[in-house]
Amino acid sequence: MSKYSEELTYSFTGQVAPPVRETRIGVCAAYCGECSELISDVQSGCAQLQERKFAQSGGCQLGLAVGIVSSLTNVVVIIHSPLGCCSGFVGSGGLRKTMRASKGKRDEDFVWIHTNLDEMDVVSGGIPKLRDAILYAEREYHPDAIVIANSCVPGIIGDDIDSLVSELDGRLSARLVPVHCEGFKSRYVASGYDSAYHGVLRHLIDPLVKYEKAVPDENQELRDRLRYSRVVNILNVGSNSNGDEVELSRLVSALGLEPRVIPLHTSLDDLARLREAALNVSICATHDDYLLGHLKERFGTPYIIDTLPIGITSTSRWLRLIAEFFHLEAEAERLIELETADLREALKPFRKVLEGKKIFVGGGETRIITTAEFFAKELGMKLVGIKAHNIDRFVEEIGPDLLGDELHVNVAAGQPAEELAVLTQLKPDLYCGHSGANGWVSRIGIPNLPLFGQALNYMGYGGAYELARKAVKALKNTNFVKNVSNNVSLPLRDSWLERDTKLNIKEAAAV
Amino acid sequence: MSTSTFIERSKFTCALGGALTTLAGLPRTVPIVHASGGCAGALSGAYNVAAGYRGVGYCGGGMIPTSNIAENNIVFGGEERLEEQIENTLVALDADLYVVLTGCQVEIIGDDAVSVARRFRGDNVIGVSTPGFLGNTFKGYDEVLTAIVGELIVPVANKDPLTVNLFGVVPGHDVFFRGNLDELTRLLARVGIHTNTFFGTGESIDRIRGYGDASLSIVLSPAAGEKPARKFEEVHGTPFVLDELPIGPTATAEFLRRIGGKLGVAPALIETVIADESGYYYSYFERIVDIYSDVDFQRYAIVSADSYYAHTLTRFLANDLGWIPHLTAINDLFDDDERAEYLKRFDDINSETKPVVVFETNAGQLLKHVRNSWARNKNEKYYDALSPAYVVGTGIERGLAEKLGAGFLAVAFPVSNRVILHKAITGFSGALTLVEDLITNLVAAR
Numbered sequence: 001m002s003k004y005s006e007e008l009t010y011s012f013t014g015q016v017a018p019p020v021r022e023t024r025i026g027v028c029a030a031y032c033g034e035c036s037e038l039i040s041d042v043q044s045g046c047a048q049l050q051e052r053k054f055a056q057s058g059g060c061q062l063g064l065a066v067g068i069v070s071s072l073t074n075v076v077v078i079i080h081s082p083l084g085c086c087s088g089f090v091g092s093g094g095l096r097k098t099m100r101a102s103k104g105k106r107d108e109d110f111v112w113i114h115t116n117l118d119e120m121d122v123v124s125g126g127i128p129k130l131r132d133a134i135l136y137a138e139r140e141y142h143p144d145a146i147v148i149a150n151s152c153v154p155g156i157i158g159d160d161i162d163s164l165v166s167e168l169d170g171r172l173s174a175r176l177v178p179v180h181c182e183g184f185k186s187r188y189v190a191s192g193y194d195s196a197y198h199g200v201l202r203h204l205i206d207p208l209v210k211y212e213k214a215v216p217d218e219n220q221e222l223r224d225r226l227r228y229s230r231v232v233n234i235l236n237v238g239s240n241s242n243g244d245e246v247e248l249s250r251l252v253s254a255l256g257l258e259p260r261v262i263p264l265h266t267s268l269d270d271l272a273r274l275r276e277a278a279l280n281v282s283i284c285a286t287h288d289d290y291l292l293g294h295l296k297e298r299f300g301t302p303y304i305i306d307t308l309p310i311g312i313t314s315t316s317r318w319l320r321l322i323a324e325f326f327h328l329e330a331e332a333e334r335l336i337e338l339e340t341a342d343l344r345e346a347l348k349p350f351r352k353v354l355e356g357k358k359i360f361v362g363g364g365e366t367r368i369i370t371t372a373e374f375f376a377k378e379l380g381m382k383l384v385g386i387k388a389h390n391i392d393r394f395v396e397e398i399g400p401d402l403l404g405d406e407l408h409v410n411v412a413a414g415q416p417a418e419e420l421a422v423l424t425q426l427k428p429d430l431y432c433g434h435s436g437a438n439g440w441v442s443r444i445g446i447p448n449l450p451l452f453g454q455a456l457n458y459m460g461y462g463g464a465y466e467l468a469r470k471a472v473k474a475l476k477n478t479n480f481v482k483n484v485s486n487n488v489s490l491p492l493r494d495s496w497l498e499r500d501t502k503l504n505i506k507e508a509a510a511v
Numbered sequence: 512m513s514t515s516t517f518i519e520r521s522k523f524t525c526a527l528g529g530a531l532t533t534l535a536g537l538p539r540t541v542p543i544v545h546a547s548g549g550c551a552g553a554l555s556g557a558y559n560v561a562a563g564y565r566g567v568g569y570c571g572g573g574m575i576p577t578s579n580i581a582e583n584n585i586v587f588g589g590e591e592r593l594e595e596q597i598e599n600t601l602v603a604l605d606a607d608l609y610v611v612l613t614g615c616q617v618e619i620i621g622d623d624a625v626s627v628a629r630r631f632r633g634d635n636v637i638g639v640s641t642p643g644f645l646g647n648t649f650k651g652y653d654e655v656l657t658a659i660v661g662e663l664i665v666p667v668a669n670k671d672p673l674t675v676n677l678f679g680v681v682p683g684h685d686v687f688f689r690g691n692l693d694e695l696t697r698l699l700a701r702v703g704i705h706t707n708t709f710f711g712t713g714e715s716i717d718r719i720r721g722y723g724d725a726s727l728s729i730v731l732s733p734a735a736g737e738k739p740a741r742k743f744e745e746v747h748g749t750p751f752v753l754d755e756l757p758i759g760p761t762a763t764a765e766f767l768r769r770i771g772g773k774l775g776v777a778p779a780l781i782e783t784v785i786a787d788e789s790g791y792y793y794s795y796f797e798r799i800v801d802i803y804s805d806v807d808f809q810r811y812a813i814v815s816a817d818s819y820y821a822h823t824l825t826r827f828l829a830n831d832l833g834w835i836p837h838l839t840a841i842n843d844l845f846d847d848d849e850r851a852e853y854l855k856r857f858d859d860i861n862s863e864t865k866p867v868v869v870f871e872t873n874a875g876q877l878l879k880h881v882r883n884s885w886a887r888n889k890n891e892k893y894y895d896a897l898s899p900a901y902v903v904g905t906g907i908e909r910g911l912a913e914k915l916g917a918g919f920l921a922v923a924f925p926v927s928n929r930v931i932l933h934k935a936i937t938g939f940s941g942a943l944t945l946v947e948d949l950i951t952n953l954v955a956a957r
Contacts, residue, residue: 053595053599054576054596054599054600054602054603055548055576055577055578055579055596056552056573056574056575056576056577057544057548057549057550057551057552057553057555057572057573057574057575057576057577057579058548058549058552058573058577058579059548059549059552059553060547060548060549060550060552060553061549062549063549063553078517081643082525082526082615082642082643082644083518083521083523083524083525083528083643083646083647083648084524084525084526084527084528084550084553084554084643085525085553085643086553087521087523087524087525087528087553087554087557088553088554088556088557088560088561089520090520090521090522090524090557090561090906090907090924090925090927091556091557091559091560091561091925091927092560092927093520093907094906094909094927094928109875109910111519111520111875112519112520113517113518113519113520114517114518114521115517116515116516116517116518116521117513117644118513118515118644118645118646119644119645120513120514121513121644122615122619122644124513129513129516129517130517132516132517133517136517136519136873140519140875140876141875152547152614152615152616153615153619153643153644156585156615156616156619156620157619183547183548183549183550183616184547184580184581184582184585184616185581185582186581187548187579187581189549413548414552414573415573416572416573416574417574417603417604436552436556436572436573437573439566439567439572440573440574489569491539491541491569491570491574491604491605491606492603492604492605493602493603493604493605496602496603496604504599
């Protein structure tokens, strides 16, 4: 329980920015080989020192950080940067509407502002523009919070956004939340989650204000504590759907507990009540150990960071850990028995189709390990390989259990050139991967399905059924990928696709 | 002090984004981005979705080679890392042209990526400096095409009197870029003019190398294309004209007369083609005459776009379709002289009502402009409302259209609520598709 609090420390809110994950956690970001080798190389520390000769564009921590804070209700996001950073909002900004609608929340236009730094600002600093942008946001939109996402340019030239925030804080109706998520500072994009939560924890989580009641109730505090003693915060992530949240809440409720889904898509008032819970439960360690570790240190709220509740084994494991905390083991077993009996029966026809077929899964480490495990153990598929964005301590416990020693593991964030070479050589019948990868996999003719989706269900027992259903559906007509691969060209040379991807990995140059 | 200001909901990416979307429009071309790891994928991703689902192209998205500069390179410099990245890109990726682009980080620390690229000149590698802080999308387009004009296109002494270059159609930023270039190519071919389009159907790097015989460059945007056209004049001696992307029968007829006239095409041929194309246009347009008249599809038009589309769209809606041009907002010109010059274009709007024209870069302010342009409802019993209205703009205006209760069609970047494959909106057949899409939204609930 709350195991990372013993190994890691979370008291960084005295600093303007959190440490990046390279230093805080230690990460392997480049690897190609068998699972057993990887585990021993991670233990010896070698795996963490690897880099690649030919690199392709991965993510940026700015995008991930802004993804978290921009989901909050009634916020304006200021990107302190030239026009390019987060310009993807022109395509994805509208998704905020659909996500909020799926959760039954009030429709809001998503407003973002670029400080539009130019050559002159690089020389003389961008603070005046940032000040103008903050005042404009306050005047025009009266938001609850104005988030300031700091990018590479001000990071390198040394704009002191925190002094500006100190100067304006308290003089505006909006709360100001600086987020230090300069892309060049970390190659490990999940640092962006820490940057975002650091801003939230430093600037939005205050001591709770209690108001005196007109009719005093001396038992109010006890009553409140009783109620919170059953509240379980389920920490959502940008890649889950509302359906996932409904399913996980259903399972937690079935144990007689009170689930509450936070922090994405919530209001500042909801965030202020983060601490009013008996337990914080993660559904993805990559996202929220920084937040949960800090809440444990600051408010004493215990947490569970373990597995991602996808598939039968992982969902049951996730439920058991929650139940254990509340001493509801017997209830959990009854629930699991009931749920899995129904589900296994329902999965039978899917298993018939998928059994023995080869599958490859790529994406975030906990997500792919749990997803791959479901395909292999419950649906009888032959897992030929996985590709993880990175490998760190969060999968030490779930990884080795679920994967065979000889399994092919590629550690790469993005890097489709390596992944397509691996896939060309392993020839899976089905691929399940992160957005951005599936299009390339279609181009080489392998049927595929997305690893996650904001409109699709994946988590819990209901999600497991949906995932199996989607996998079978993908194989009902494979003409799309056949036609695409026969007619759309790929920039990769044949010699590259045939060669051992290990050749692209090198030891990092000493710094 | 900088003269630019912050921008709310910018309809542009940065210079690097503009460079990437431009390269994604070129056949078999691979960008190599010297920057931090996320820039290329994110910028390419913006066009994948917001350019009417244009996709990442031959080598976009996560496939883009990137030097992946991090904090230690910021301290020690990243040129060595770039060199290694170029060498290995040549091993992995097959292309006719490799273009090294730079991001903000490496430019601030002073890496000379263009010189590093020059070492690989024999492998079809060129380098262009494109840090985001140089400016918006158009800046990146201009820098990349200027480099191609200067370094790739082979000088030719004998010009072909009937070959023209088309500049200013920015791939992805014009979500109809390829359809538009193909339609212009088709129309100009009818009057005997051959086009060099860079991004249209049938182009290749080899063909582009041979563009040097063009005798005229046509710049179709007030904000992009002039710089490479000037470079073309300087290197290849080809003059250029500033023109406009024509939409619909009136504007396209004038366009053909202007360009044909410049190149000495026989006026009789031009008039024959115009009559023929116009007849074709109206033979289809006729189909909506009944429904348009019977249920009144005349609308107050509110146009929001960059200078490339704002006037030409307004003109089509007013002069050809007969809508009432109420308000046109332009989101990209910043210089007072440029603005004054651009305003003159609206002199050719020949409807009884002339539009209010504003320059507004902050998307959220558009609603205020609309409200200030029309007498407010002071709870009168009889109120002459700005209705029925139709917003023709970018995807960002969806919220505006909802607030106004207006019809809505996204045609200018970003467009993420519909898929654009081979459609055009320029010329005669492009205008027909535009009419189809505009009116479809009015009958969609039937």
